Amino acid sequence: MTPGKKVCIAGGGPAGVMLGLLLARAGIDVVVLEKHEDFFRDFRGDTVHPSTLNILDALGVREKFDAIPHKPLPRLDVVANGVRVHAIDFTTLPPPNRMLTLMPQWDLLDLLAATGKRHPTFDLRMGAEAVDVTRAADGRVNGVRVRTRDGEDVIPADLVVAADGRHSTVRDVLNLVPRAQGVPCDVLWFRLPYPHSDLPDTLAWISEEGMVITIPRPDYLQCGMIIPKGSFDEMREEGLAAFRERLARAVPPLRAVVEQLESLDDVSLLSVQIDRLEQWWTPGALLIGDAAHAMSPAFGVGVNYAIQDAVAAARVLVPALRSGGAADIDAACVAVQRRRELPTLLMQRIQRAVHRTIATGRGVRLVDNPPTRMQRAVMRVAIPIARRLMARLVGYGFRPERL
Ligand SMILES: Cc1cc2nc3c(=O)[nH]c(=O)nc-3n(C[C@H](O)[C@H](O)[C@H](O)COP(=O)(O)OP(=O)(O)OC[C@H]3O[C@@H](n4cnc5c(N)ncnc54)[C@H](O)[C@@H]3O)c2cc1C
Incomplete structure (x- = not known):
């Protein structure tokens, strides 16, 4: 050297x-x-993907990683227009790391x-x-x-x-x-306790209110509400009660805990950028x-x-x-x-x-509630394929690297 x-x-x-x-x-x-x-x-991604887990394995630090509190997610759901879809199945990936963490x-x-x-x-x-x-x-x-x-x-x-x-x-x-590259939305970032009901691990809730992501951290839900760029000022003017109501409509199980969001000052606006x-x-x-x-x-x-x-x-x-x-x-x-x-x-x-x-709010139009017969037929065929593809796309991205 x-x-x-x-x-x-x-x-x-x-x-x-x-x-x-x-x-x-x-x-x-x-x-x-x-x-x-x-x-x-707080404003950092929490996801450790299968490809990163492979790298941690190769570095020989997996035992140490496993000793730190974390949450493995073998599958993730998306709720679109009130219809729950098992959208991503990491167990379809090659071993050993068949989960997002x-x-x-x-x-x-x-x-x-x-x-x-x-x-x-x-x-x-x-x-x-x-x-x-x-x-x-x-x-x-x-x-x-x-x-x-x-x-x-x-x-x-x-x-x-x-x-x-x-x-x-x-x-x-x-x-x-x-x-x-123009991005038409921002993210509102806030925490809520888990609602009392057992909430299945759900990545995203797509509704007329837009999209809310709920990241299950060990002790609380890290929530992100995707909003049209520049619209937070208007939401602030509408006030806390209106925000809680919007959230409860977007993610009905959260209705039980929205009151625990005590102030809009606890909601951070993060600018999304590509x-x-x-x-x-x-x-x-x-x-x-x-x-x-x-x-x-x-x-x-x-x-x-x-x-x-x-x-x-x-x-x-x-x-x-x-x-x-x-x-x-x-x-x-x-x-x-x-x-x-x-x-x-x-x-x-x-x-x-x-x-x-x-x-553009098109997400909510992906599926009717209840789904039509045609949508059910398409979903029966398409979702098992999409589940694998999404696991690959999210878990590894394109051209995963090895040590
Ligand atoms: C709201 C939001 C949520 C996200 N959620 C996820 C998610 O769930 N999963 C995911 O994978 N990605 C997520 N992302 C994207 C992800 O955060 C970034 O792509 C990723 O953090 C990039 O890593 P990085 O190391 O390049 O940069 P960063 O993570 O931004 O790290 C840069 C580091 O450099 C330091 N720094 C900055 N300037 C200087 C300086 N001049 N001198 C010294 N140090 C400096 C900073 O303090 C920081 O620690 C999210 C992004 C946003 C905006």
Whole structure:
């Protein structure tokens, strides 16, 4: 290995921490910068997909993962217009990981960070914000300017990786601008206790009110109401009682607990975004995860895609960092984009189609309640096929990566 080859990753999300861990595991010196002091923030995807579980298996940390509270979901239902459909069946996937798992993302990140710290070349710095890059005389990126509570510092690096999410600072200072794909909706994010009735694991409730997702976290339901972009102000004006009523109409079992939403201040507005960079690299720098391509929450695949980017990147970067020069490192960055661009583009197209259906309220017209005889016949044939396809699409996405 060329001594002193060093990578600096901006962003300690799923993409950044996983890449840091994989590089350190291969003996590469890596610094991961996370601007927050901990991973404990709520607005992150909670889904650990079968493909990610396969990677955790390959990393040998499955026992540790299993020891953390989580919820395996072998099947997921969708309720459309009051009709419950067993829409996704992960048990149709190849063994061993035939389920989606829900685990608060901070727990997953803590596990990955702890695994990384077993390697002496892994250096995770919390409370360290990347504010700029440094460049060599020829313009090549050769380091990161970082701000901590002790002041500013520069971390020199042979490669800088931007994994700092959808509002990437590193992407901004590299003057790279992603092309936004119009998304007609936003998400309202809030928690509710489980209603007393046994609620089957249900991913989405599609009704005239739009779509509500209910993510079964161990102690509560994490709810997301998809609303037309810009309509939250109007909902605020209508007030809490109207919001509770809308929610109860959209998800009838929640009527028993909507009163426990005490204020609209407990409802956070999250802007949904889909975008993609035309070029995921520049000499000396690579962008992965949401920094290269913001994923919407549709199908909850963003975390999975971020991790897949990291795995693909580690595979091609390690040989270049071990024995190559600057040109080899840049060629590896080009290869990462070549490998991950198509799977991303395809998934984003599907996400946009889903958004269009929800935003126009067409989702509710998928099926009558009760379904007509014709709809029942179509569902009998189509749903078993869709169940498998959806399991594959959600569980693995396109072109799953292996360690
Ligand atoms: C409402 C909502 C719900 C979602 N739900 C799901 C879901 O259920 N499942 C799913 O798979 N996906 C979901 N997604 C998408 C998912 O959150 C992202 O696709 C995924 O988190 C991307 O991972 P990442 O590592 O690229 O970026 P992020 O997860 O955004 O991580 C970036 C990290 O970089 C840090 N950072 C930012 N700037 C700097 C800086 N300058 N210096 C240092 N650190 C910095 C941030 O603090 C953060 O920790 C959801 C998205 C939204 C908006």
